[in-house]
Amino acid sequence: MKTCLIVDDSKVIRKVARHILETLDFTVAEAADGREALEQCRLSTPDVVLLDWNMPVMSGMEFLRALGTETLSHRPKVVFCTTENGMAHIRAAIEAGADEYVMKPFDRETLHSKLQIVGVA
Amino acid sequence: MNMAVPAADPGCARLLAGLLEQRTGQRIAPNRSWRLDTALKPLLAGLSIDDVAELARRLRAGRDEALADKVVDLLLNQETSFFRDAGVIESAVQAVAEPLAAGMPVHIWCAACATGQEALSLAMLFAERKAAENWPRMPEIVATDVSGAAIARARQGAYSQFEIQRGLPVRRMMQWFSPNADGLWAASRPLLNAVTYRRHNLVAEPPPAGRFDLILCRNVLFYLVPRLRGQVLERLAGALKPGGLLLLGAGETVIGLSDELRPSRRARGFYEASGHAPSAPGGAAEVASGAQSS
């Protein structure tokens, strides 16, 4: 089974995403900000990180940059999942190394499709 | 507003199903028949028609072509996505790569293209390979659908956030689409110009003019009344150039429907004309298919 770490400061979003991911046969972990996510990645690196942009403590972009400096067992795929739906944000995320981008609101089909594109579903 | 729409009585349901079948050869999928009211609700509300019975009365009067068109559009399954069965789209491009690289003209017909995602997926891949491998030219892509509404949308090439995220990798979205004033993602001019859209009914009209190197006809045969499937396949066979290839949807086959097509020997997953196809375009005589063994 593939593993996904959901990183979002909204409990509701984490719950919705978890539900969808579990129906897609993922084992799911959660983090409420970038710092927590980084700690979890050190302990156990997931196959894919579903990453919010705006979060307290450490934002999605800060997490993505920090992830690049970590020595992990493997580099997880990173899929941004955010309400920042403008081209400038999307471009910045991809240039910073994100693999895919989900614009909120999302549904099961969108998530499934993007996870297939990065090769984890 | 919570406007309850009374359920269609069997007579109305039969009328609507009959209209759809007569216009398109499609049967209302069994899992949709009980949703007739839901499917038609927006139309009824928009036209201030009280219920399906009133709609049926207007359709029976038979003077309102535009209304009949709208009803048929709503009853058609137009589900599609970018890069649906991505590997298959790649192999379709690969199947005609050689002549394109050599600068030969290539004609492609994307039949039952719905709102255009399939044709644009092909166009993106062709444009990318043309740039990367210095191909002298793009193929000509004609994309058709029976639904005027679908073709109108395809011509606009603007997709909702939901549609644009289905199947389309974000890098391609960034390269080929940009947000427009309506909050939709609009295909760039060069991409749109790579496809010519036309309204066309597979069961009632001869194929578009010309012969094709590649025909895609995916996820439409399945919904056709069985007796029409063989006829449509024979027309498609007749529209192929010698050596041309036909691609059907995943799980769709010619086996037992037409002996004018057979699995291609050179391209896996494609079909080619077996050589008995009638040469007059549109001369789709119904041929009883012989018993097939494999």
Ligand SMILES: C[S@@+](CC[C@H](N)C(=O)[O-])C[C@H]1O[C@@H](n2cnc3c(N)ncnc32)[C@H](O)[C@@H]1O
């Ligand atoms: C499920 S969609 C498939 C779209 C696309 N080929 C794909 O595979 O994603 C089926 C399409 O077939 C069209 N269609 C149905 N009957 C047709 C007919 N008789 N002639 C042409 N198109 C038809 C519908 O309008 C709809 O857009």
Ligand SMILES: [Mg+2]
């Ligand atoms: Mg947030």
